[in-house]
Amino acid sequence: MSVVSLNGIGRSVALPDGEVLRILTGVDLVVEAGEHVAVVGRSGSGKSTLLNLVGLLDRPTSGEYLLDGRPTTGMSARRTAKLRGATFGFVFQQFNLLPGRSATDNVASPLFYGSSREFLRRRSIARAMLTRVGLGGRLDTMPEKLSGGEQQRVALARSLVRRPRVLLADEPTGALDVDTGSAVMDVLEELVREDGTTLVTITHDLAVAARADRRFRLDHGVLTQLDDAALHGATADRSAP
Amino acid sequence: MGLLAAITEAWQEVRVHRVRVVLSLVGVFLAVFAMTTITAVGRMGAQMLQESSDRSQGRAATLQLDVYSSDGSSTVDAESMAQLRSVVARHGIPWSSLTGSLQFPARLPAGTKLVSGTIVEPRYGEMHRIQVLQGRWFTDADTDRFAPALVVDQQFADGLGGFDPAAPPTVVLGGDTPVRGTVIGVVDDRNTDGVSAWVLPGDVERWISADTTYGSAQLGMQVWVPDRDAEALQQVLQQELTASVPGGNAGVYRYDSGEELGVVNVVLAYGVRGIGIFALVLGGIGVLNVGLVTVRQRIREIGVRRSFGATSGRVFFAVLFESVCATAAAGALAVLLSVAIISNLPLSLILPQGISLTDVPPYPWEAALEGFLAATAIGALAGLVPAVMAVRAQVIDAIRY
Numbered sequence: 007m008s009v010v011s012l013n014g015i016g017r018s019v020a021l022p023d024g025e026v027l028r029i030l031t032g033v034d035l036v037v038e039a040g041e042h043v044a045v046v047g048r049s050g051s052g053k054s055t056l057l058n059l060v061g062l063l064d065r066p067t068s069g070e071y072l073l074d075g076r077p078t079t080g081m082s083a084r085r086t087a088k089l090r091g092a093t094f095g096f097v098f099q100q101f102n103l104l105p106g107r108s109a110t111d112n113v114a115s116p117l118f119y120g121s122s123r124e125f126l127r128r129r130s131i132a133r134a135m136l137t138r139v140g141l142g143g144r145l146d147t148m149p150e151k152l153s154g155g156e157q158q159r160v161a162l163a164r165s166l167v168r169r170p171r172v173l174l175a176d177e178p179t180g181a182l183d184v185d186t187g188s189a190v191m192d193v194l195e196e197l198v199r200e201d202g203t204t205l206v207t208i209t210h211d212l213a214v215a216a217r218a219d220r221r222f223r224l225d226h227g228v229l230t231q232l233d234d235a236a237l238h239g240a241t242a243d244r245s246a247p
Numbered sequence: 248m249g250l251l252a253a254i255t256e257a258w259q260e261v262r263v264h265r266v267r268v269v270l271s272l273v274g275v276f277l278a279v280f281a282m283t284t285i286t287a288v289g290r291m292g293a294q295m296l297q298e299s300s301d302r303s304q305g306r307a308a309t310l311q312l313d314v315y316s317s318d319g320s321s322t323v324d325a326e327s328m329a330q331l332r333s334v335v336a337r338h339g340i341p342w343s344s345l346t347g348s349l350q351f352p353a354r355l356p357a358g359t360k361l362v363s364g365t366i367v368e369p370r371y372g373e374m375h376r377i378q379v380l381q382g383r384w385f386t387d388a389d390t391d392r393f394a395p396a397l398v399v400d401q402q403f404a405d406g407l408g409g410f411d412p413a414a415p416p417t418v419v420l421g422g423d424t425p426v427r428g429t430v431i432g433v434v435d436d437r438n439t440d441g442v443s444a445w446v447l448p449g450d451v452e453r454w455i456s457a458d459t460t461y462g463s464a465q466l467g468m469q470v471w472v473p474d475r476d477a478e479a480l481q482q483v484l485q486q487e488l489t490a491s492v493p494g495g496n497a498g499v500y501r502y503d504s505g506e507e508l509g510v511v512n513v514v515l516a517y518g519v520r521g522i523g524i525f526a527l528v529l530g531g532i533g534v535l536n537v538g539l540v541t542v543r544q545r546i547r548e549i550g551v552r553r554s555f556g557a558t559s560g561r562v563f564f565a566v567l568f569e570s571v572c573a574t575a576a577a578g579a580l581a582v583l584l585s586v587a588i589i590s591n592l593p594l595s596l597i598l599p600q601g602i603s604l605t606d607v608p609p610y611p612w613e614a615a616l617e618g619f620l621a622a623t624a625i626g627a628l629a630g631l632v633p634a635v636m637a638v639r640a641q642v643i644d645a646i647r648y
């Protein structure tokens with residue numbers, strides 16, 4: 007069964023001058039369990055907005071979003087928050103680690119929202135997760151003292167520590183150099199494969215997109231699936247609808 | 248478990264942000280410290296005033312009952328003593344003491360001295376907070392001795408060559424018909440001029456007042472009654488005494504200065520508290536200010552926590568908790584410091600000569616508790632606005648760059 011199913015999703019915001027900005031229009035997207043999907047698009051095309059909608063951080067202004075076949079509209083804010091924490095893991099471009107807290111504390115932070123078992127054993131779970139991303143030697147290091155690649159691996163460990171069914175990565179290599187970025191992607195893909203996690207990656211980077219099972223392109227709020235030919239063609243802008 | 252997780256998480260937050268937490272607290276800390284310390288010092292001051300007034304004028308409420316014979320003098324005679332006693336007994340007043348004054352000569356080794364004597368009964372000691380330095384104060388057993396018993400001041404005891412409780416010194420009293428009295432104790436006397444002694448009315452009647460060379464003894468009675476009964480009793484006693492003295496008259500009046508001292512307590516209760524609350528509010532504004540400034544920095548962190556599944560309630564709790572925790576800790580610290588200072592005050596060094604504190608008032612724990620609770624409440628109030636702001640922040644805005 008498909009995990010995420012978006013039908014004609016639109017998202018618009020009212021601008022201060024009274025105009026309505028349509029960030030997303032008529033987005034259809036179905037993601038199957040365990041699948042790896044990539045979304046490419048230029049800056050400002052609505053990629054983050056789309057990912058936030060999928061992750062229940064934001065709500066669409068039109069269309070229907072089914073999560074595990076169940077509608078998400080009309081759910082209470084509290085229920086939405088719980089469902090978000092239990093279902094999704096997020097990796098951000100800017101890592102967004104909590105300053106002043108060690109790598110272990112950062113990775114343990116989502117476990118405060120999990121089951122009693124997760125809360126009580128949070129430190130050992132966090133350490134095991136950090137070891138999995140190859141940071142078993144930097145458990146007590148503060149994020150400020152880590153390199154960019156290491157910080158993103160801490161963020162990756164944190165996003166996966168509650169064993170989410172869907173990992174949402176918003177330009178995970180965007181702040182890293184090419185080699186570091188691809189090393190982080192290696193770790194990410196390995197973990198995701200081991201756990202059978204569904205992965206939605208947003209990226210500028212065609213090399214990153216090329217690793218996905220299916221690729222989409224977002225242009226001015228409109229989502230289209232790419233075929234491999236279009237991806238390998240030089241201009242990503244001129245894709246067929 | 249959810250609550251435990253919320254508290255643990257919030258506490259971790261407080262620890263990580265301890266610098267900003269401590270900074271926001273200076274005002275609250277000072278306010279609580281000042282409030283509790285001033286109250287404690289004020290209590291001590293009031294207690295000192297109270298004690299010194301209790302010694303000279305009796306405790307609140309002390310009524311003085313006087314009976315005058317037809318010639319206007321009040322003398323120590325069996326009849327008026329019996330009248331006073333029966334009136335007091337009829338009202339079941341447990342704390343009473345005949346009291347009066349007289350002067351009598353005492354033959355000290357260095358020569359005869361005129362002693363200013365106070366006529367008292369055993370209960371007088373408690374009623375006037377008499378402090379015994381050596382030996383003891385009167386007991387009921389002293390009323391039927393075969394020789395007069397005396398309690399004297401230090402000057403008198405020194406004149407006798409000191410006081411030894413194992414072998415109480417004796418002294419010859421009176422002029423023409425001398426009697427040998429036994430000194431049973433030495434007490435602290437504030438009245439430093441002249442030699443003082445305290446004697447029982449029975450002894451005065453039997454032995455000492457026989458000598459009228461130095462003027463007759465004045466006698467009345469003091470009763471120590473509950474403050475609220477004082478006024479009514481005063482009137483009733485006045486009527487009954489007047490009726491029982493044919494041809495003479497009687498007077499009953501308030502002897503202590505309880506009413507004036509009440510003012511000090513009112514100032515402490517309302518003045519200090521009012522200023523304290525004002526200071527606390529200022530401290531609270533400091534906390535609010537820091538909270539408002541830092542909530543902006545926290546929005547991103549809150550957004551990240553939202554992505555972990557933090558509910559609005561949890562976000563609200565975390566921000567409020569930091570504020571409440573911090574002010575509660577500041578309040579508790581302030582109270583502790585205040586207790587430490589107050590209970591280690593070197594009173595004997597600070598107090599002026601001649602003023603002492605027998606019953607050091609206990610540390611005003613109600614004031615401390617009040618300060619602590621007020622600080623916590625201020626923390627809750629000051630944390631409210633940032634907490635609401637944190638909840639209302641858009642998650643997307645929080646994590647977008």
Ligand SMILES: Nc1ncnc2c1ncn2[C@@H]1O[C@H](COP(=O)(O)OP(=O)(O)O)[C@@H](O)[C@H]1O
Nearest residue numbers: 019027029047048049050051052053054055056
């Ligand atoms: N809450 C909002 N209010 C106004 N404009 C917004 C809001 N959210 C997004 N936008 C605008 O919508 C567009 C798409 O944003 P975003 O989804 O972040 O793009 P991307 O991640 O592809 O760069 C941008 O032009 C952005 O400024």
Ligand SMILES: [Mg+2]
Nearest residue numbers: 053054055176
């Ligand atoms: Mg973006």
